[in-house]
Amino acid sequence: MTTTVPTSAVGRTAPTGLRAFVRAQPLGATALLLITVFVLAAVLAPVLAPHDPLEQFRRDILAEPSAQFLLGTDDLGRDVLSRTLYGARTSLLIGVSTTAVSLVLGTAIGVVSGYLGRGVDVVVQRVMDAVQAVPGIVLLLFIAVILGPSARNTVIALTVVITPSFNRIARAETLRIRQEPYVEAARATGAGLPRIMARHVLPNLFAPVLTLGSLIFAGVIIAESALSFLGIGAPPPTPSWGLMLSEGVRYVTRAPWLIIVPSVLLSLAVFSFNLLGDALRDHLDPRLQRPVGEASGRVWGRKRIPTGLAPSLAKAAEDEPDSR
Amino acid sequence: MPSPPLLEVDDLQVRFPTPAGPIDAVSGVSFSVSPGETVAVVGESGSGKSVSALAVLGLLGAGRVAGGSVRFRGEELVGAAPDRLRRLRGADIAMIFQNPMSSLDPLFTVGDQVAEALREHRRTPRRTAKARAVELLREVGLPDPERRVRSYPHELSGGQQQRVMIAIGLACEPALLICDEPTTALDVTVEAQILDLLRRVQRDHGTALLFITHDMGVVSELADRVLVMYAGRVVEHGSVAEVLGAPGNPYTRALIDSIPTPATPRDVPMPAIAGSVPHASDMPSGCRFHPRCPRVHDRCATEPPLHDIGPGRASRCWLHAAGTAGSTVAGVRGVG
Numbered sequence: 001m002t003t004t005v006p007t008s009a010v011g012r013t014a015p016t017g018l019r020a021f022v023r024a025q026p027l028g029a030t031a032l033l034l035i036t037v038f039v040l041a042a043v044l045a046p047v048l049a050p051h052d053p054l055e056q057f058r059r060d061i062l063a064e065p066s067a068q069f070l071l072g073t074d075d076l077g078r079d080v081l082s083r084t085l086y087g088a089r090t091s092l093l094i095g096v097s098t099t100a101v102s103l104v105l106g107t108a109i110g111v112v113s114g115y116l117g118r119g120v121d122v123v124v125q126r127v128m129d130a131v132q133a134v135p136g137i138v139l140l141l142f143i144a145v146i147l148g149p150s151a152r153n154t155v156i157a158l159t160v161v162i163t164p165s166f167n168r169i170a171r172a173e174t175l176r177i178r179q180e181p182y183v184e185a186a187r188a189t190g191a192g193l194p195r196i197m198a199r200h201v202l203p204n205l206f207a208p209v210l211t212l213g214s215l216i217f218a219g220v221i222i223a224e225s226a227l228s229f230l231g232i233g234a235p236p237p238t239p240s241w242g243l244m245l246s247e248g249v250r251y252v253t254r255a256p257w258l259i260i261v262p263s264v265l266l267s268l269a270v271f272s273f274n275l276l277g278d279a280l281r282d283h284l285d286p287r288l289q290r291p292v293g294e295a296s297g298r299v300w301g302r303k304r305i306p307t308g309l310a311p312s313l314a315k316a317a318e319d320e321p322d323s324r
Numbered sequence: 325m326p327s328p329p330l331l332e333v334d335d336l337q338v339r340f341p342t343p344a345g346p347i348d349a350v351s352g353v354s355f356s357v358s359p360g361e362t363v364a365v366v367g368e369s370g371s372g373k374s375v376s377a378l379a380v381l382g383l384l385g386a387g388r389v390a391g392g393s394v395r396f397r398g399e400e401l402v403g404a405a406p407d408r409l410r411r412l413r414g415a416d417i418a419m420i421f422q423n424p425m426s427s428l429d430p431l432f433t434v435g436d437q438v439a440e441a442l443r444e445h446r447r448t449p450r451r452t453a454k455a456r457a458v459e460l461l462r463e464v465g466l467p468d469p470e471r472r473v474r475s476y477p478h479e480l481s482g483g484q485q486q487r488v489m490i491a492i493g494l495a496c497e498p499a500l501l502i503c504d505e506p507t508t509a510l511d512v513t514v515e516a517q518i519l520d521l522l523r524r525v526q527r528d529h530g531t532a533l534l535f536i537t538h539d540m541g542v543v544s545e546l547a548d549r550v551l552v553m554y555a556g557r558v559v560e561h562g563s564v565a566e567v568l569g570a571p572g573n574p575y576t577r578a579l580i581d582s583i584p585t586p587a588t589p590r591d592v593p594m595p596a597i598a599g600s601v602p603h604a605s606d607m608p609s610g611c612r613f614h615p616r617c618p619r620v621h622d623r624c625a626t627e628p629p630l631h632d633i634g635p636g637r638a639s640r641c642w643l644h645a646a647g648t649a650g651s652t653v654a655g656v657r658g659v660g
């Protein structure tokens with residue numbers, strides 16, 4: 001029995017580094033590549049954009065895509081390609097910063113509240129409930145109207161609306177993890193609160209929080225669009241994908257490229273972040289891993305299963321009945 | 325015992341809050357463990373074995389020690405500063421649990437977790453800790469430790485996981501290792517290997533063991549002295565040879581009789597003890613075992629004290645009181 005060596009243990013190395021990630025999660029790596037392209041496009045917008053995004057070419061209103069305007073122009077004669085590149089800045093910046101800030105804030109609140117329990121927990125959770133009880137769009141409108149339309153205020157408004165979701169999941173996970181025998185065992189070796197938090201609670205709630213984060217990111221980009229659409233997001237003429245959509249809708253029959261371009265990019269960005277979130281979660285859970293040495297596909301019956309799909313399948317087959 | 329005890333538990337009472345009011349999971353529990361000695365704690369499920377052990381480490385969660393004292397090397401641990409207790413845990417008193425799989429964090433390699441235990445109490449540099457982890461894993465008999473330090477818990481068998489837990493327990497060379505049913509989740513061959521390992525560890529390091537089990541066979545194999553618990557009380561204690569050879573208490577007798585032997589006839593039902601351990605919220609008055617006891621008589625309506633029935637030996641039963649003939653209980657087979 002002591003010599004029973006599960007095959008997956010042989011020759012494994014710790015799953016670290018970009019290379020291991022690319023090899024184990026090709027879909028996730030593709031998503032990462034796409035996101036990098038998006039970010040580069042946003043950062044390099046001033047260099048890449050053929051025109052000033054605000055410049056109005058009065059003789060080329062709603063012009064079709066051409067050599068001069070690769071993706072056409074809008075109703076004010078502005079170059080759609082340039083606006084898309086600059087719009088990526090606004091949309092990604094708002095999407096990423098809102099998700100990041102509310103993830104960190106919500107997780108911190110949830111973990112502390114869940115671990116301390118008692119009075120602190122009750123007060124904090126009731127406040128969170130109160131925020132969540134107000135319909136999101138109403139709260140967004142309210143905050144945006146009070147603070148005034150700007151990119152920064154959009155981030156603030158969205159953060160207020162989203163933070164309770166992260167709080168909720170982080171708190172639930174904390175309550176679960178603090179009951180785990182490995183936390184009890186860690187206490188029995190003399191681990192104190194800070195160490196239990198850093199070593200056990202946070203790493204073990206990372207996966208669900210990350211998954212929620214990738215979903216929320218999609219929601220944020222869409223919400224930003226909605227706010228711009230309603231005229232309370234980043235104010236015109238600052239280009240953002242949401243704003244481009246809302247302005248383009250009016251000309252959907254005459255100039256469909258006005259909405260096709262931002263909506264395709266929006267979907268692609270959201271999809272990439274979802275994929276990346278999933279891949280990261282799988283990659284960081286050693287239970288869903290396969291040894292790096294056999295990464296090129298496992299012989300399964302007569303079929304070779306592509307690496308990206310294999311881990312969960314292989315795991316299912318290797319599961320001993322007594323491992324939980 | 326010539327050497328002063330390492331651990332002295334005296335009149336321990338542990339109370340848990342429940343929706344129906346506070347309950348005393350154990351009360352009046354006293355025992356001691358000398359350096360290098362193995363003391364077994366036996367009793368059916370719910371008799372308070374784990375609670376007593378956890379009370380020593382101050383790991384009672386919602387519960388608290390409502391009375392009595394726990395002294396380690398003469399130092400009072402009941403009411404000690406949390407930080408003082410934290411420093412003792414792992415370093416001087418280590419504990420290993422019943423379920424090795426869930427006692428290891430799934431996200432970290434076993435080497436990481438052994439090194440972690442080292443770094444907790446001694447400011448061991450990371451590199452040294454890693455090297456020492458390999459040594460410890462070799463010592464507990466994990467095959468191929470150089471490579472296995474990088475395994476994750478789910479990649480090991482149950483027996484290997486328990487070896488890792490023992491390595492973690494031994495990391496800081498504690499004077500006392502508390503084992504709470506460490507082999508219950510394992511099959512018999514692995515159980516024998518783990519018991520061998522614990523015996524070897526004890527011989528090599530002079531570690532004292534407080535060994536919780538409900539298996540009388542394990543008691544006779546491993547322990548010097550045994551403490552029999554029932555419904556939150558110690559009902560008998562003494563040397564293993566004496567207690568198992570000539571049990572003083574009807575409960576001990578019944579526990580021993582419920583072990584099947586090759587001589588146990590197959591055509592009659594197993595001699596199990598009828599009924600189950602009463603819950604702390606619903607304790608019978610008088611002797612706590614009397615509703616299930618084959619030797620019950622009218623004196624059992626009041627609870628008996630622990631009677632000394634020999635050197636270092638006591639039993640909680642009226643049968644030992646003056647005027648009652650015979651101080652050990654004859655076989656009571658066929659109780660079930």
Ligand SMILES: Nc1ncnc2c1ncn2[C@@H]1O[C@H](COP(=O)(O)OP(=O)(O)OP(=O)(O)O)[C@@H](O)[C@H]1O
Binds near residue numbers: 340342368372538
């Ligand atoms: N956290 C708790 N809250 C309330 N009651 C508890 C708690 N922990 C233990 N108890 C009670 O204390 C009693 C003794 O429990 P304990 O876990 O010590 O039993 P045990 O002898 O270790 O049994 P087992 O062999 O099943 O491990 C039980 O009746 C149980 O209901």
Ligand SMILES: [Mg+2]
Binds near residue numbers: 373374375504
């Ligand atoms: Mg127990």
